[in-house]
Amino acid sequence: MDMKTRIPARSGKTASRVIDGEAVIVLLDKQETIVLSDVGSRIWEIMDGKKDIGEISGAIISEFDATHEEALKDITEFVEDMVQRGAVEVK
């Protein structure tokens, strides 16, 4: 399946807040906390369970001056990592 059309969403088992551009995510069932970097935080903010990875990468390209390939690769890796941690679910 084309990654671009997949829709990532924050897991219902998380709580989160963006503090000064840094997302703090609490994995409630694991009682763990994750702090994301600036790009990760921005992806987390944009990720509303409606936008697909292609749409998210559009926003990241313009905000972080990245190429299309870079953005897509970064977002895909981010999403996979976060799925593994239980912070994100992908539709």
Next chain:
Amino acid sequence: MREADKGRDQYLRIYRKTMDNSICFLAHWELTYKCNLGCRHCYAAGRKDGKEFSYEEARPIIDELRDMGCLYLIFSGGEILMRDDFFDIASYARGQGFALRLMTNATLIDEAVSEKIASLYPLAVETSIYAADKDLHDAITSSAGSFDKTIKAARLLKERNVRVIFKFLIMNDNIGEFRAVRSLAGEIGADFVFDFCVVGKNDGSKAPLRYRLDKEKIKDFFISNDLPLGKKEADDEDLLCIAGLNNIFITPHLDVYPCIGLDVKLGNLREGSLKDIWRSSEELNFVRNINLPDLPKCKSCGLAQFCFRCSGIALSEDNDILGPSNFDCSVAAAVSEIAAEKEELINNGK
């Protein structure tokens, strides 16, 4: 690329930032003064006149807290489950990205309620257990059957993977129950914490203080249970209270305070916004800016390494927010005497 960094250091850095930059990261919200038990020492027994907030009033306050950067919400009472709209409030807060911690006597939690609580994924459900002897616990809560109900609820929650914390408030007549309550927590899979800080009522009454341990009893307690003494590295650590630095307290009448224990009213959310109080309250700024040199006696106190001074107790019992809290002085004296006795034994090669 590995974007996520779950390092504890990163989290502590952000936490520090919320304190340094006055970001309201945590709010403690007392949802109601109503309670189905009648704990004889309860601090919340006063301040009952007035209109408790509605769900409609709660939503914009939760939104405001979210916009201020608040991540953690502690809900307490009274008894939070006495509110018919508790799950409306809690679900709304979860929907706004908050992590919840719930303080409840747990007696109203049956299977269905435990399911609903589990679906909120609270960081913890905290409940007070006053004794493993059910008659003593029920005598303290003035409610026959409360022990059985609370224990049953704790088991139901644990079965649903909810973290449960048993809080043991040590008083004159339940001090002997410490080990048994700790074992009970272990058996159920609950965490266990203890405290001996019985405080006065929120209407100014000092009646509950008669249940408080004196210095000698605190000493006996530490020695007989062979507990670690909690000596700090630096004198000033924990002498300064963090009330209002990155946290706030809200009552059922929507009065705002820096902390549940610090009786300095900052405003009311029916009269103004939380953001305005947070930014502009003179009282809050005064509390936030108290530094060690401002504490005339404590700043040069020889017991400071053993002291966890509470500004709220200093104010409510000793009438000076900048002065010593005599209760904390007695705890610090007890602990330092034990430490000195232990050191002497070591020096004597025993």
